Amino acid sequence: MKVEILIDNRAEEPFLSEHGLSFLFHFEKGKVLFDTGAGTVLKENFSAAKVEYDKISALVLSHGHYDHTGGVAPLLASGFTGKVFYGKGMEKKRYSIHSDRPVKELTIPSEALAALDGLPQEQKKEIHSFTEIQKEFFLTGRIPRNSFEDTGGPFFLDPDGRKEDLLEDEISLLTSGGLLVQGCCHAGIINTLEHCRKNAPHIPVRYIMGGLHLLYADPLKLAKTAEYLQGVKSLEKIILLHCTGDNAVQYLKEHLSCQVLTGKAGSSFTF
Ligand SMILES: [Fe+2]
Ligand SMILES: [Fe+2]
Known part of the structure; x- marks a missing residue:
C-alpha cells in the first residue's frame, strides 16, 4: 500500500507547507484520506498530487485541532462523497496556553463543523472504541492514558487554563x-x-507514521519513549512528521535500531 504525504510542516516543490497534516492512502480498492491540514494549502497540494476528490472513499479526522480539520469545509464542498470518521468530542473549544506567549485557540473551524452538520447521517460516523471501518483499516477509538505520557500541551478547554484538555x-x-x-x-x-x-x-x-508531539518532551520523557520503542521488536520503520520536533527526531535516530526517517508534503512511502 502506498501512502502519500499531502500536507506537512515541510514540503518539497511543487507542494506547499503549513502547520498541518494530511495523508492519502492508496490501496487496491480505493483511497482513504487521513486529516485535511489547516486548509491554507489544501487546494494547491491536492492538485499537485492530482487527487480526485470523488475517488476518496473515506476521511478520517484524527482529532479536533484546526491544523487537522481546517480543510474539511473546502474538501466537502469539492465533490467528496465518502464517509467521514471522527472521535467523540471533536467539536470542543480548545486552547494552548504557554506562559511566554499569547493564548492560542486550536478549535476545529466553525465552517468544518457546519459542513459536517450538513452531511446526511449515513455519511458520518463517530468512533467510540477500536473499530474496523473497512477491510484492513482499524481506528483506535479513545486511547486510555496509562503510561507516564501526557498531552504534551499544555492544552486546555477554556482560555483561562482551568480545565485540562486530554484530547x-x-x-x-x-x-x-x-x-x-x-x-x-x-x-x-x-x-x-x-x-x-x-x-x-x-x-x-511494523511501521509508525505521523506526528508524535514530542516538541516539549523533557530528556526523561524522550529517554523512556526511546526505551519503550526499542523494546517493540516488530518495529521496522518510523516516519516522523508535523509536531514531532527536531530534537526528538535526532534523539530517536540516535537511540533506535529500526529505521527512523522524516518526510514532507510530496513524499510517499510504500508499506
Ligand atoms: Fe494536535
Ligand atoms: Fe497537529
Missing part, C-alpha cells in the same frame, strides 16, 4: 499490515501502542 476525541489508524498512523499522538505513542496491542494482538506494529 479524548483523538483516534489513530492501524492497518492489518502493521502500519500505525498518528495525527499528533497527544495520547502518547506508548499508550497508543499498548492500546493497539490490547485490541489487535494479531497485528504486530
